[in-house]
Amino acid sequence: MALRLEDPNPGTSAAPSEGVSIFSSGLRAGSPSRIVLVLAFAGIVVSLMQSLVIPLIPKLPVLLNAPPGDTTWAITATLLAGAVSVPTIGRLGDMYGKRRMLLFSIVLLVLGSLVGALSDSLVPMIVARTLQGLAAGVVPLGISIMRDELPAERLGGATALMSASLGVGGALGLPVAALIADSADWHVLFWVAAGLGAVALVLVATIVPASRVRSGGRFDTLGAAGLSAALVSLLLAVSKGADWGWTSAPTLGLGAAALVLFIAWGRYELRTRESLVDLRTLVRRQVLLTNIASAIFGFAMFSMSLVLPQLLQLPQQTGYGLGQPMLAVGLVMAPSGLVMMAVAPVAARISAAWGPRWSLMLGALVVAAGYGFGIVAMGDVWQLVVVSMVIGAGIGLAYGAMPSLVMSAVPASETASANSLNTLMRSIGTSLSSAVAGLVLAQLTTTQGGVSMPSQGAFQVVMGLGAAAALAALAVAAFLPRDRAAALSRASAE
Structure with a gap:
C-alpha cells in the first residue's frame, strides 16, 4: 500500500508560489532548486564513471601489465556491478531511506575511485571499477527523492533534468578524460573522480533531506x-x-x-x-510497456557511442575515416550532453501539456531521424556533430518522460524500486546494442594496408539498426495508456 505524507499543520495552507509545500518546512535541508541541482550533480558525477576509462582502453594492457583479453574486465566489472546493485539499492531505498542509500552509493564511488588512483595492476583496477559500478543506483534514487520532496509542479522538469544527467556526464566526461589522459598521469583521472564524488557526498549530506516515505518490512x-x-x-x-x-x-x-x-x-x-520486486506491479500495462520501450531505446541510444568514435578515429586513407585523435572524439560527442540538458525543460513542458507518452514518442522519432541523417552524412566532422546533437535531443526528450510514466503508475512506497528497474532495463538494452553492433562491425570488414577494419557499410548498418530500434520504441510507446487512463490506474493501485 502506498504511503502518503500528510500536512503536519492541516489548519494552515499556502500556495506553492509562496514557498510552502505539503511538506513541513522544518524538515527541509534545502530549497527545491538546491535539491534538484545537487541531485543532478550527483547523477552527472556517477555517469562520468562510464566514460572515465574509454581513453585508456587501448593502453590498459601496457598500463596494467596484463593481456588485452583480461583488461576488458575493467569495463565488464562496472557493467555487472551496476546491474546487480541497481534493483537491490532501489528496494533498500524504499524500505530504509532513499537518502541513506544515495549516500552509501556515493561512498562506494569515492572508495572505488581511490582504489583506482592507487592501482598499478589488473586486480585492484577490477576492484575499483566494481566499486564504481555499485554506485549506478544514484540516478533512480535521485529521481525517487524528487518525487518525495518536490511540489508537483516542479517534479516533471526536475526528473527530466535528473534523467538527462546520465547522458550529460558521459558526453562531457569523454573530452575531459581524453585531455587528462593525454597530458597527465592516468591516475589523475581517478583522483579527479574521487574529488568530484567527495563534493557530491558533502552536498547530498548537507542539502538533501531524509524522506519520510518508507515501506519498511523484510528485505x-x-x-x-x-x-x-x-x-x-x-x-x-x-x-x-x-x-x-x-x-x-x-x-x-x-x-x-x-x-x-x-x-x-x-x-x-x-x-x-x-x-524484492512486485511483479504484479511490473505487469501493469503502463509500467510494462515503459520498461520494454526503455530497453529498446537503450539499444538505440548506445549505437551512437559505438559508431561515432570509430568513424572519427579511423585513418583518412579508408575513404570514410576522419583520422581524428581521442580528444576530438570527445569534443564531437560533448554537444549531445549539452543538448540533453537543454531539452530537459522542453520534455517537461510537453509532458505537462500532452503527457509523458508524447514526449517519449517524440524523442524516439528524433533519435530515428538523427540516425537517418547519419547514414547518408558521415563524411565530415561537422556532420557527425549534427548527428550527435540530434540524437542527444531525442534522448533528452525520451529520458525525461520515462520516470514520469513509471512514477504515475506505482505507489510512492515503491518509487525507488520501480525507477531502478527502469534504469536496469535501459542498461540491458545498451548491453545488447554493444553485442549486436560489435558483431556487425566484426563481420562487415574491409582491409587497408593488411589491416582489417569495419567497412563503411558496417557503420551504416549499425546506424540503421539504431533508427529501427528507435522506431520500435515509438511503436511500443504508442500503446501506452493515455493520461486519463494512467491516472485511473494509479488511483486504483493506491
Whole structure:
C-alpha cells in the first residue's frame, strides 16, 4: 500500500508560489532548486564513471601489465556491478531511506575511485571499477527523492533534468578524460573522480533531506541473490560472447542459466509476500510497456557511442575515416550532453501539456531521424556533430518522460524500486546494442594496408539498426495508456 505524507499543520495552507509545500518546512535541508541541482550533480558525477576509462582502453594492457583479453574486465566489472546493485539499492531505498542509500552509493564511488588512483595492476583496477559500478543506483534514487520532496509542479522538469544527467556526464566526461589522459598521469583521472564524488557526498549530506516515505518490512535476500545471479549470467553471455564465441560452451551455458534463473526467480517472487520486486506491479500495462520501450531505446541510444568514435578515429586513407585523435572524439560527442540538458525543460513542458507518452514518442522519432541523417552524412566532422546533437535531443526528450510514466503508475512506497528497474532495463538494452553492433562491425570488414577494419557499410548498418530500434520504441510507446487512463490506474493501485 502506498504511503502518503500528510500536512503536519492541516489548519494552515499556502500556495506553492509562496514557498510552502505539503511538506513541513522544518524538515527541509534545502530549497527545491538546491535539491534538484545537487541531485543532478550527483547523477552527472556517477555517469562520468562510464566514460572515465574509454581513453585508456587501448593502453590498459601496457598500463596494467596484463593481456588485452583480461583488461576488458575493467569495463565488464562496472557493467555487472551496476546491474546487480541497481534493483537491490532501489528496494533498500524504499524500505530504509532513499537518502541513506544515495549516500552509501556515493561512498562506494569515492572508495572505488581511490582504489583506482592507487592501482598499478589488473586486480585492484577490477576492484575499483566494481566499486564504481555499485554506485549506478544514484540516478533512480535521485529521481525517487524528487518525487518525495518536490511540489508537483516542479517534479516533471526536475526528473527530466535528473534523467538527462546520465547522458550529460558521459558526453562531457569523454573530452575531459581524453585531455587528462593525454597530458597527465592516468591516475589523475581517478583522483579527479574521487574529488568530484567527495563534493557530491558533502552536498547530498548537507542539502538533501531524509524522506519520510518508507515501506519498511523484510528485505528479500534470496530474491536479490536470484535476480543478481540471473543478471550476471545474462550480461556475461552478452558482453563476452564476441570474445568467447557466440556458440561456445560458456556463452550458451550462461545464456541457458540466465533463462532458468529468471524463471525460477519469477516463480519465487510471486509466492513471496515481501518480494524484492512486485511483479504484479511490473505487469501493469503502463509500467510494462515503459520498461520494454526503455530497453529498446537503450539499444538505440548506445549505437551512437559505438559508431561515432570509430568513424572519427579511423585513418583518412579508408575513404570514410576522419583520422581524428581521442580528444576530438570527445569534443564531437560533448554537444549531445549539452543538448540533453537543454531539452530537459522542453520534455517537461510537453509532458505537462500532452503527457509523458508524447514526449517519449517524440524523442524516439528524433533519435530515428538523427540516425537517418547519419547514414547518408558521415563524411565530415561537422556532420557527425549534427548527428550527435540530434540524437542527444531525442534522448533528452525520451529520458525525461520515462520516470514520469513509471512514477504515475506505482505507489510512492515503491518509487525507488520501480525507477531502478527502469534504469536496469535501459542498461540491458545498451548491453545488447554493444553485442549486436560489435558483431556487425566484426563481420562487415574491409582491409587497408593488411589491416582489417569495419567497412563503411558496417557503420551504416549499425546506424540503421539504431533508427529501427528507435522506431520500435515509438511503436511500443504508442500503446501506452493515455493520461486519463494512467491516472485511473494509479488511483486504483493506491
